Amino acid sequence: MPELKVTPLGAGQDVGRSCILLNMGGKNIMLDCGMHMGYNDERRFPDFSYISDGPLTPFIDCVIISHFHLDHCGALPFMSEMVGYTGPIYMTHPTKAIAPILLEDMRKVSVEKKGDQNFFTSQMIKDCMKKVIAVTLHQSVMVDNDIEIKAYYAGHVLGAAMFWIKVGSQSVVYTGDYNMTPDRHLGAAWIDKCRPDLLISESTYATTIRDSKRCREKDFLKKVHECVDRGGKVLIPVFALGRAQELCILLETYWERMNLKAPIYFALGLTEKANNYYKMFITWTNQKIRKTFVQRNMFDFKHIKAFDRQFIDNPGPMVVFATPGMLHAGLSLQIFKNGLPTKIT
Numbered sequence: 001m002p003e004l005k006v007t008p009l010g011a012g013q014d015v016g017r018s019c020i021l022l023n024m025g026g027k028n029i030m031l032d033c034g035m036h037m038g039y040n041d042e043r044r045f046p047d048f049s050y051i052s053d054g055p056l057t058p059f060i061d062c063v064i065i066s067h068f069h070l071d072h073c074g075a076l077p078f079m080s081e082m083v084g085y086t087g088p089i090y091m092t093h094p095t096k097a098i099a100p101i102l103l104e105d106m107r108k109v110s111v112e113k114k115g116d117q118n119f120f121t122s123q124m125i126k127d128c129m130k131k132v133i134a135v136t137l138h139q140s141v142m143v144d145n146d147i148e149i150k151a152y153y154a155g156h157v158l159g160a161a162m163f164w165i166k167v168g169s170q171s172v173v174y175t176g177d178y179n180m181t182p183d184r185h186l187g188a189a190w191i192d193k194c195r196p197d198l199l200i201s202e203s204t205y206a207t208t209i210r211d212s213k214r215c216r217e218k219d220f221l222k223k224v225h226e227c228v229d230r231g232g233k234v235l236i237p238v239f240a241l242g243r244a245q246e247l248c249i250l251l252e253t254y255w256e257r258m259n260l261k262a263p264i265y266f267a268l269g270l271t272e273k274a275n276n277y278y279k280m281f282i283t284w285t286n287q288k289i290r291k292t293f294v295q296r297n298m299f300d301f302k303h304i305k306a307f308d309r310q311f312i313d314n315p316g317p318m319v320v321f322a323t324p325g326m327l328h329a330g331l332s333l334q335i336f337k338n339g340l341p342t343k344i345t
Contacts, residue, residue, distance in 0.1 A: 002026070004170065004198055009046035010034060016071040018176065019046035020200060025167035027147055030063040031174045031200065035074030040116060045075040048083050055084030062143045065091040066176025067160035068099040070106055077103060080131055081124035088143060092151055093134045094159025094281045100129050109330060137161070138192075152191040155179035158277060158284050162191055175201045181213065184249045185278075187286045221254050228262040228317035236321045237332035244321055245278070248304055251319065255303040267307035267322040267331050312338050 004024050010017030017036035022029045028051075036044045051059050056079065063085070065073045073095070079085055091099070103125045110116040120128075135141055135151050142148055146168065151161040156177045165172045173196040178189040211219075227234050238244040244266075251264055282290055307320055312335060322332035 002168065002170065004172070006198070006200065007050070009048070009050060010036065011071070017044070017046055017075070018066075018072045018202070019075065020174070021051065022165070022172060022174075022200075024165075024170050024172060025146060027061045027167050028059055029147070029165060030060050031163070032066055032072045032176060033063060033074075033076045033079050034069075034071040035078075037070065037074075040110075040114065045078050048079060055086075057084065057086045060085060060087055061147060062087060062149075063089040064149065064163050064165070064174065065089065065095060065099070066154065066163065066174065067157050068095045068102055069157065069177070070102055072176055073099050074103065074106060077120040077124045077128040080128045081120055082118075086131065089128075089132045090135055090141065090143075090149060090151075090163075091132060092159045092161050093136070094277060094284055095161070096129065096132050096134045097280070098159065098277055100125050135161075153187065153189060153284075155182070155186045155189045158186070158281055162189065164191070164194060164196070171196045172198045172200065175199075177202045182286050183213075184246050185285050185289050217250060221250070224251070224319060225254075225258070225260070228260070228319065231317050233317065234319040235332065235335050236319065237336075238321050238323065247321070248301055252301045252303050260303075262317040262319065264301075264304045264319040265307035265311060265321065266301075266304050267320055267335075 002025050005022075007021040007023075008019070009021055010019040011032075011034065014036070016034065016038065018032040018034040020031040022031055033046065038044075048056060063076075063079075065076065067073075073091075076089070076099075080089070103120075104122060107119060107122065107125065111119050133141075135149070137151050137153055140148060140150050148166040150164045152164065154160040154162045154175065154177070156179045160177060162173060162175045162178055165174065171194065173191065173194065175189075178201075179186070180188055182188045224234050236247060238247065248266065254260075255264065278285065278289075304321075307322070309331075311318070311320075320335055322335055323330055
């Protein structure tokens with residue numbers, strides 16, 4: 001049997017910068033092309049010099065992106081437009097629609113606010129996305145005469161996919177992030193019965209035994225309720241898409257049930273666009289959302305309003321959703337610093 005070779009260019013023993021080079025049957029396939037959100041120097045992108053010191057097109061047969069989170073697609077315009085790659089890039093339709101918005105948002109923060117150098121431009125994001133071939137779930141795609149790929153539903157976020165890749169008699173399944181339990185807005189991951197020679201899986205929480213989701217949610221709601229009852233402020237650092245919608249549905253339902261009056265704010269410029277994508281890709285959500293959608297848009301929230309920066313010093317209780325989820329920069333960090341009894345700089 002031909003040798004299978006796997007080289008992590010990022011995320012091997014780390015969270016962030018997912019980028020795996022898969023060599024099978026003489027073909028080179030890049031699985032994800034993410035960036036590390038914790039670095040501002042060359043370490044934020046995968047080390048492409050491992051593949052070549054020049055353009056990558058002669059050395060890579062295709063690139064597959066599992067979902068739109070930046071730790072999985074954030075280095076894509078850098079790789080294609082600055083390092084140089086003109087070959088095919090595959091992702092699902094929702095990923096193709098949402099990824100450029102997150103990439104542009106991140107570019108603005110990095111370049112215009114932080115003044116980062118050696119970063120891709122808005123035009124590069126557009127040019128990169130022109131190279132993308134959108135795939136449908138369960139659609140068998142022949143990359144060339146030898147490589148066949150197929151995407152499967154992964155849950156996690158809108159458009160997230162696991163990919164089955166076949167070259168000759170060998171096959172590999174690559175997951176990226178996936179979720180085996182359905183949540184409030186997405187279904188559970190699903191794949192055909194198959195026997196791959198190799199399974200490459202994201203495993204951020206793989207060894208963590210967690211409480212049941214119901215317990216975690218109950219605990220979360222109790223803590224939020226206690227805090228606003230005391231007149232306190234609750235900051236929820238989130239990513240703009242995915243977990244944010246999940247938590248919004250949870251709080252909206254709880255506020256309605258308990259008849260709470262404390263304001264909930266959503267400090268994300270992407271919200272409106274995000275909700276439009278949920279409307280557009282409604283078939284990617286779970287059955288309950290699809291059914292409810294006929295009567296009303298589940299993402300039109302009654303209790304959750306847009307946040308304005310001038311609300312930071314407002315007295316009284318409030319709940320604020322703000323990006324980024326890692327609390328390492330941006331508005332979530334600003335609100336956090338501002339809300340502490342002793343100010344930190």
